[in-house]
Amino acid sequence: MATAALQTDHELMLAVRDGELAALGELFERHHGPLYGYLAKHTGDRLAAEDIVQTVFQRMLKYRHTYRDDGAFTAWMYHLARRCAADYFRKHHAAPVATDPTDLQAYADARPHAGDQAGASDDRAFLHSALNRLDRDDREILLLSRFQELSFAEIAGILECSVGAAKVRAHRALRELRDIYFQLQGEKLT
Amino acid sequence: MNCIQARDRFAELLDQRLDGPVSGEVRLHLAACPDCQRDFVSLRDTLAQLDALPAAKPGPRLRANFYAMLEDEQRSAAAPARASAPSRRHTPRWRWILSPLAACGLLALSFVAGQRSAPVATPVTVPVDAATQHELADLRKKVDSMGQLVGYSLLQRQPANERLKGILATQDLAAPGDRVLTQLISALALDPSTNVRLSALEALYPYADQEVVRAGVLASLTREQSPLVQVSMIDFLVAARDREAAPTLQQLVRADKVDRSVRDAAKRALVQL
């Protein structure tokens, strides 16, 4: 569809709602990457993240009639993603494995520049590990607030809490992450 | 402004979305307080690290699965036009169940739908329309070409004991969704481990009253290689009082290549049904 590229997310989703299902393809192309990135970090499980992304888009079709005229597509998408992730965590009672060595390795290897210093990738691995050790709700709000182009009003909508509460929780989560991160780095030094 | 008040406001310095009128006061305190400076810098560094974490990239499977699902949904959205055809009696329910399957790359289970619809259509005098026939043939073809692939992808994902754990976990669910049932049926039909297949069958017992579950077991029965699992499946169908199993059971009784114990079980089942 040549015109799809010119339409906003909202227009595309309204088209999907009105039966033009193919328009979801363009929304998928625009959003599946960041959504996957968010879910991969949130679950700590890349395969699960792929499954959840798929489920999110499936639910967009299934619940397309509930998309509102005044809807905000991105916020709606993360709202669905949140539900799907909760289903995932319910099935996998335990929190994601914090220190899967292969995962740390993957992050250590994922250096953007060959000239990066080894220390930087170590830090990254520690931070990734700290993120996985964070309480699930803390990780969720922190990721939503950092990685996505969402306002705190939208985040509050996604999390179904007040804007003030969302702000406070995000900041508290950052402090928690900082503490774990520095603790891990300290353990490495001793 | 004291340290506690100042630190509560650091969020506003760290995130321009939150920039409020108070941040001037916070800055003043920060300039004069080394403790708060340390706190602030460590938070800022943590955030910088967090923002610098590389974003994981999805594999090619995701896009392929998405478009398979979209196509499937588009077809089923177009389907009501022919919904009156008797052979499509089960289709809406199946579609619903099968779409998550496509999601898992397990298109093969569409086979179940094909198998199930066909015998239902035969006793009815109205002939199956060409489009439906074509679709069923297409589904069967997909199964044949994908059978190996599916087994492979299941194998790849997790070791057998992990797959088993996944199945056992479903037994804790009070009301498993269609997705869980789909996974159990997939495991029953496709998992390379006899143990996993048997556990999946056991996990399906509480849901034997659902047509989709009985149909899944029945479709898996003819594909199953292990006599032990086959006999267990037959027991399942008897327990579920699935009359629609009769034609398949008769086929098993007559098939020479089928293990003796399976044929006996099928014979007994036919009497009980």
Ligand SMILES: [Zn+2]
């Ligand atoms: Zn201070």
